[in-house]
Amino acid sequence: MLETSLADEVLARCDELATFSEEAGRITRTFLCEPMRRLHARLGGWMEAAGLRVRIDAAANLIGLYEGSRDGARVLAIGSHLDTVPDAGKYDGVLGVLLGVAAVQALVRDGRRLPFAIEVIGFSEEEGIRFRAPYLGSRAVAGRLDAALMQRADADGITMADAFRAFGRDPARIDEAAYPAGRLLGYLEVHIEQGPVLEAQGAAVGVVESIAGQSRLWVEFRGQAGHAGTLPMEARHDALAAAAEFVLEVERRARAGAGLRATVGTLTVAPGAVNVVPGVARLSLDVRHARDAVRDAAVADLLTQARAIAARRGVAFAIDQQEHHPAVPADRHLADLLATSIAAAGHDPIRLVSGAGHDAAVMADVAPMAMLFLRSPGGVSHHPDERVLPGDVQAALEVIVGFLHRLAMAVHDFDLAGDA
Amino acid sequence: MLETSLADEVLARCDELATFSEEAGRITRTFLCEPMRRLHARLGGWMEAAGLRVRIDAAANLIGLYEGSRDGARVLAIGSHLDTVPDAGKYDGVLGVLLGVAAVQALVRDGRRLPFAIEVIGFSEEEGIRFRAPYLGSRAVAGRLDAALMQRADADGITMADAFRAFGRDPARIDEAAYPAGRLLGYLEVHIEQGPVLEAQGAAVGVVESIAGQSRLWVEFRGQAGHAGTLPMEARHDALAAAAEFVLEVERRARAGAGLRATVGTLTVAPGAVNVVPGVARLSLDVRHARDAVRDAAVADLLTQARAIAARRGVAFAIDQQEHHPAVPADRHLADLLATSIAAAGHDPIRLVSGAGHDAAVMADVAPMAMLFLRSPGGVSHHPDERVLPGDVQAALEVIVGFLHRLAMAVHDFDLAGDA
Numbered sequence: 001m002l003e004t005s006l007a008d009e010v011l012a013r014c015d016e017l018a019t020f021s022e023e024a025g026r027i028t029r030t031f032l033c034e035p036m037r038r039l040h041a042r043l044g045g046w047m048e049a050a051g052l053r054v055r056i057d058a059a060a061n062l063i064g065l066y067e068g069s070r071d072g073a074r075v076l077a078i079g080s081h082l083d084t085v086p087d088a089g090k091y092d093g094v095l096g097v098l099l100g101v102a103a104v105q106a107l108v109r110d111g112r113r114l115p116f117a118i119e120v121i122g123f124s125e126e127e128g129i130r131f132r133a134p135y136l137g138s139r140a141v142a143g144r145l146d147a148a149l150m151q152r153a154d155a156d157g158i159t160m161a162d163a164f165r166a167f168g169r170d171p172a173r174i175d176e177a178a179y180p181a182g183r184l185l186g187y188l189e190v191h192i193e194q195g196p197v198l199e200a201q202g203a204a205v206g207v208v209e210s211i212a213g214q215s216r217l218w219v220e221f222r223g224q225a226g227h228a229g230t231l232p233m234e235a236r237h238d239a240l241a242a243a244a245e246f247v248l249e250v251e252r253r254a255r256a257g258a259g260l261r262a263t264v265g266t267l268t269v270a271p272g273a274v275n276v277v278p279g280v281a282r283l284s285l286d287v288r289h290a291r292d293a294v295r296d297a298a299v300a301d302l303l304t305q306a307r308a309i310a311a312r313r314g315v316a317f318a319i320d321q322q323e324h325h326p327a328v329p330a331d332r333h334l335a336d337l338l339a340t341s342i343a344a345a346g347h348d349p350i351r352l353v354s355g356a357g358h359d360a361a362v363m364a365d366v367a368p369m370a371m372l373f374l375r376s377p378g379g380v381s382h383h384p385d386e387r388v389l390p391g392d393v394q395a396a397l398e399v400i401v402g403f404l405h406r407l408a409m410a411v412h413d414f415d416l417a418g419d420a
Numbered sequence: 421m422l423e424t425s426l427a428d429e430v431l432a433r434c435d436e437l438a439t440f441s442e443e444a445g446r447i448t449r450t451f452l453c454e455p456m457r458r459l460h461a462r463l464g465g466w467m468e469a470a471g472l473r474v475r476i477d478a479a480a481n482l483i484g485l486y487e488g489s490r491d492g493a494r495v496l497a498i499g500s501h502l503d504t505v506p507d508a509g510k511y512d513g514v515l516g517v518l519l520g521v522a523a524v525q526a527l528v529r530d531g532r533r534l535p536f537a538i539e540v541i542g543f544s545e546e547e548g549i550r551f552r553a554p555y556l557g558s559r560a561v562a563g564r565l566d567a568a569l570m571q572r573a574d575a576d577g578i579t580m581a582d583a584f585r586a587f588g589r590d591p592a593r594i595d596e597a598a599y600p601a602g603r604l605l606g607y608l609e610v611h612i613e614q615g616p617v618l619e620a621q622g623a624a625v626g627v628v629e630s631i632a633g634q635s636r637l638w639v640e641f642r643g644q645a646g647h648a649g650t651l652p653m654e655a656r657h658d659a660l661a662a663a664a665e666f667v668l669e670v671e672r673r674a675r676a677g678a679g680l681r682a683t684v685g686t687l688t689v690a691p692g693a694v695n696v697v698p699g700v701a702r703l704s705l706d707v708r709h710a711r712d713a714v715r716d717a718a719v720a721d722l723l724t725q726a727r728a729i730a731a732r733r734g735v736a737f738a739i740d741q742q743e744h745h746p747a748v749p750a751d752r753h754l755a756d757l758l759a760t761s762i763a764a765a766g767h768d769p770i771r772l773v774s775g776a777g778h779d780a781a782v783m784a785d786v787a788p789m790a791m792l793f794l795r796s797p798g799g800v801s802h803h804p805d806e807r808v809l810p811g812d813v814q815a816a817l818e819v820i821v822g823f824l825h826r827l828a829m830a831v832h833d834f835d836l837a838g839d840a
Contacts, residue, residue, distance in 0.1 A: 086691040087645070087699075129693050195650030212649065216694055225507070227801040228683035228706045229632065230615030230775040233675045235799070240684055241671050244664035251661050255653045263648035264660055265694045267687060271506040273549050274636055274685045274704040275777075276802045279507075284694040286648045355650035357695075379655070381647040382696045 006102045007394035013098050017043065017082075018090040027088045027384070031125035031136060032060055032163040039082060043097070043122060050101055051108045052120060059140030059177035060124035060169050066104045069113035074185040076114075076407065077367070078103065078400075079121030081137060081359055085129060089386020095374070096190040097122040099393070103400040114408040116185050123359050130154045130163075132218065132321065138359035142366045143178030150174070184367035185411070186334055188403070189360040190396055192388055193373040194381035197352045204395040206350035207338045208371035211361045213292045213327035215299045217285040219306065221246070223315035225271055225279030236277055237314045240269050243281035245313075249305045250285060253298060260298055261288045261355060282320070290353045292326045299324075328361040331368035337410065338370050341402035345395060356381075372399060426522045427814035433518050437463065438510040447508040447804070451545035451556060452480055452583040459502060463517070463542060470521055471528045472540060479560030479597035480544035480589050486524045489533035494605040496827065497539050497787065498523065498820075501546030501557060501779055509806020515794070516610040517542040519813070523820040534828040536605050543779050550574045550583075552638065552741065558779035562786045563598030570594070604787035605831070606754055608823070609780040610816055612808055613793040614801035617772045624815040626770035627758045628791035631781045633712045633747040635719045637705040639726065641666070643735035645691055645699030656697055657734045660689050663701035665733075669725045670705060673718060680718055681708045681775060702740070710773040712746045719744075748781040751788035757830065758790050761822035765815060776801075792819060 020039040022028045029035050040062050044054045052064030062082065067073075080096025100120035107114070121141065128134030131152050139145040150161040150171050161171040193199075198206050223237035247264045254262035263286045270280040285302065289295040303319070310317035339349035352373065360369045374396050377387045440459040442448045449455050460482050464474045472484030482502065487493075500516025520540035527534070541561065548554030551572050559565040570581040570591050581591040613619075618626050643657035667684045674682035683706045690700040705722065709715040723739070730737035759769035772793065780791045794816050797807045 085693045085696050127693065127695065132694070134695075193650070194647040196652065196655070214649065218694075225803045226799075227614040227776055228685055229634065229681055229708045229777060230613070230796075230801065231681070231799060232616065233671070233681065235616070238671065238683075240687060241667055244667035247661055247664035248668070251653070251658070261649055261651070261653065263658075263695070263697055265648055265689070265696050265698060266692050267660060267689050269685070269687050271802070272686050273505045273547065273802075274552070274638075274706050275547065275554075275683070276505050276685050277683055278685060278687075279803070286694050288649045356647055357649060376650075379646075379651060381650065382691070382693075383645045383699070 004394055006105055007390060007397050010095070010098045010102050010393055010397070011390060013046065014090045014094055017094050026086070027084055027090065028086045029082070029084045030130040031083055032130070032167040036082065036124070037167065047101055047120065050105045052101070052104060057177045058169055058173045058175070059137055059145070060164070060167055061137045061141060061177065062122040064101065064120045066107070066118040067113070068117040069115055073116045075117045075119050075183055076185045077119045077121055077187045077363070078190070079123055079138070079187065079359060079363070080189050080191055081123040081126030083125050083127050083129070085127050085382045087384060089381060089383055091192050091386055091388050092194065092381055093126060093191070095192060095388065099190045099397055099400060102397055103404060106397070106401045107404065114404060115411045116408070126359050128216070131160050134357065135359055135362045138362040140174055140177035141179060142362050143175070144362060144365060145174060179366065186331065186368040186370065187360060187363040188334070188370050188372070188400070189358055190372045190374070190400060191358060192381060192386070193376045194356045194379070195376060196379035198350060198373060198375040199377060199379065201350055203350045204347055204375055204389070204392040205342055205399055206352045206373045207335050207342065208330050208354045208373055209335065209351045210290060210327050210329040211354045211358055212288045212290045213295050213325055214357045215287040215295055215322065215324045217299070217322040218320040219283060219285060220318050220320055221281045221310060221315050222318070223279055223313070226277040228275040228277055231277055238277050239281040239315055240278035242309050242313045242315045243267060243283055245309045246306050247283070249309070250302055253302055257294060257298060259289055260294065262286065262298060262302070288355055290327055325357060325361060328364045330370050334368050334370035337406045338372055338399065338403055341399045341406055344402055345398045347395060372396060424814055426525055427810060427817050430515070430518045430522050430813055430817070431810060433466065434510045434514055437514050447504055447510065448506045449502070449504045450550040451503055452550070452587040456502065456544070457587065467521055467540065470525045472521070472524060477597045478589055478593045478595070479557055479565070480584070480587055481557045481561060481597065482542040484521065484540045486527070486538040487533070488537040489535055493536045495537045495539050495603055496605045497541050497607045497783070498610070499541030499543055499558070499607065499779060499783070500609050500611055501543040503545050503547050503549070505547050505549060505802045507804060509801060509803055511612050511806055511808050512614065512801055513546060515612060515808065519610045519816055519820060522817055523824060526817070526821045527824065534824060535831045536828070546779050548636070551580050554777065555779055555782045558782040560594055560597035561599060562782050563595070564782060564785060565594060599786065606751065606827070607780060607783040607787040607789045608754070608792070609778055610792045610794070610820060611778060612801060612806070613796045614776045614799070615796060616799035618770060618793060618795040619797060619799065621770055623770045624767055624795055624809070624812040625762055625819055626772045626793045627755050627762065628750050628774045628793055629755065629771045630710060630747050630749040631774045631778055632708045632710045633715050633745055634777045635707045635715055635742065635744045637719070637742040638740040639703060639705060640738050640740055641701045641730060641735050642738070643699055643733065646697040648695040648697055651697055658697050659701040659735055660698035662729050662733045662735045663687060663703055665729045666726050667703070669729070670722060673722055677709070677714060677718060679709055680714065682706065682718060682722070708775055710747055745777060745781060748784045750790050754788050754790035757826045758792055758819065758823055761819045761826055764822050765818045767815060792816060
């Protein structure tokens with residue numbers, strides 16, 4: 001089965017959705033922004049044309065339902081996210097949603113209904129940009145969204161609750177986004193790898209074995225501001241100099257640990273004037289590893305280093321906020337079905353660890369989870385140069401459709417479809 | 421002559437003017453901001469009550485004229501700036517303007533006219549915050565404001581020309597702010613030291629011998645953004661890590677040079693997300709020294725270091741903007757008059773170099789310049805903890821009034837007043 005024309009359509013749609021942005025000339029689409037509303041209208045139109053019944057749930061997730069062959073069938077969710085990092089590429093998140101739609105188009109074209117329903121979910125938020133909290137869409141679907149987050153404000157002082165209201169959603173009804181227990185048969189996410197593994201092995205696609213654990217911390221060095229022209233160097237407690245030492249320590253520590261990734265992705269300075277010695281430096285720290293113990297040890301080491309740097313320089317160090325997500329294994333049964341489908345499509349069924357976090361890690365809490373990766377040329381992602389190869393998109397689509405057929409047989413064989 | 425009540429009034433006025441701010445709970449008053457308009461009304465009212473004729477010039481400087489004893493007399497300008505750094509103290513700039521007003525009050529109280537007019541100038545801009553260019557008010561008065569600056573935009577994309585219009589000034593008429601050649605007899609600026617020298621010597625006030633030269637550069641490291649979870653450490657070209665190395669190099673180099681000050685006061689990261697390896701880091705560099713050759717050598721060394729760091733990390737380095745202001749000596753005759761007045765007021769006439777830049781450095785281009793410093797407790801400035809001692813304010817006022825009387829005698833003796 002060749003899916004060339006559907007794959008081409010998916011790529012053309014990625015191009016078009018890239019134009020829904022908060023910034024001219026760049027792709028930036030954060031949680032509950034106005035361009036997301038227009039994207040919902042466009043993508044929802046495509047879903048309807050494909051035969052899906054479309055709704056926007058209480059968490060502003062866009063969901064298209066393709067009914068199963070009988071009423072009350074359980075649901076296989078195929079999802080990924082519709083938000084982006086600032087100045088993003090065209091495929092991170094969006095591609096997985098569009099491939100889910102394309103897989104349904106293939107079923108409709110063949111006149112196939114399956115013994116389970118499919119819901120293609122475009123999650124409203126995954127990147128954690130606007131409210132410094134990731135996976136908001138899938139957390140809501142999984143019934144894991146902390147209500148306290150509603151009071152958190154973005155950089156403009158707008159609370160999440162107000163942002164929901166502005167988007168036409170009632171924050172008090174966020175719980176309605178959660179799927180009823182037992183309704184989900186499974187969760188499949190298709191995503192670009194965003195790393196170099198598949199390319200290094202010459203593979204179009206691969207099966208995710210597990211998603212690396214991730215720690216995110218927001219920390220602050222607080223020294224004392226002063227006049228840049230008069231405060232003697234030896235009398236300074238420069239918060240930025242302390243932060244700079246820490247940035248280099250983070251890099252050094254991560255380089256020393258195999259498979260470890262540690263990143264300071266944001267840094268702001270206050271007061272922030274050319275002629276003022278920085279009084280405060282705030283920065284984020286992102287640490288990831290496939291093994292939780294390795295990640296935990298790295299975070300602990302880095303915090304020890306931060307406190308030592310601060311003490312040596314006579315500045316204060318504090319953790320503003322932190323979250324830690326353990327590594328999440330994929331469901332073995334679903335992963336095997338994906339691998340079989342890859343082999344059946346004529347590809348080598350590579351298995352790999354995801355260094356990136358994904359909604360799948362949240363969804364694994366409430367449903368058997370599987371992930372299919374597409375090769376990322378150059379490993380480039382979170383960047384306008386992010387690419388996918390058309391042949392890989394076609395391969396992924398074949399694998400998804402094959403997976404759906406195999407899952408249908410398995411549901412039938414093992415009677416997993418249970419109407420109850 | 422004791423000026424206790426006038427000094428108390430000056431301090432109370434500093435307290436009141438501190439409430440004119442762009443930020444609640446902090447003192448931030450940048451060029452042409454709305455609070456500056458309200459401050460002009462309040463301070464202008466005090467000037468008028470003191471007997472000054474008030475105008476706002478084409479560069480939004482607030483100027484109060486106290487006529488001399490005869491028509492057409494030349495002008496002694498007594499000035500300082502009314503803008504502030506973000507989260508500033510109450511005295512930097514404002515105190516000097518208010519002391520100028522108080523000195524005129526003392527003359528009026530004594531029924532004295534001098535053989536020269538006095539103009540007390542509150543400069544609209546000195547700190548260089550809003551448009552990344554300092555001394556805008558005094559540059560305009562000196563006829564040294566580069567017209568190209570009018571097209572420069574602030575962080576909100578507002579050009580300086582538009583900011584002038586919003587403030588009720590016509591940018592096309594900026595040249596009218598320049599004093600006619602020969603009209604200025606001299607320029608006196610009174611300012612807090614913002615450094616530790618006078619306090620270390622137990623002195624209330626001191627005479628500035630020269631203003632240290634200053635280089636300001638805005639530079640950029642440009643690497644490549646990438647996914648924080650997948651991009652291997654060894655494959656990264658992290659712009660922030662390069663900038664962090666540079667920040668520490670700046671600190672190291674300045675510590676190694678006697679009297680040298682070098683500061684990275686601003687640093688921004690793009691894209692600036694917790695889960696994205698920084699692609700771009702922009703930062704400012706401020707380097708100062710009393711000797712231009714020492715400063716020039718430090719800047720050259722640091723740029724060499726920056727390029728070496730960038731080359732080693734495979735990132736690009738570029739200078740966005742730079743300006744270099746040589747050291748400026750005070751006028752020897754006026755400085756001697758200040759020293760004599762300090763001694764006459766019973767204080768030790770300390771002489772010192774100003775590490776901070778001042779409008780006086782610009783005004784020295786068009787008039788004999790003198791500066792009087794007040795002790796800064798703890799050397800603290802550009803910070804809410806900035807203080808002055810009431811006794812020092814009183815001492816400064818006595819010195820200014822004494823200086824005015826001595827200058828009047830000198831003008832008389834040497835016939836410097838020339839009506840032409």
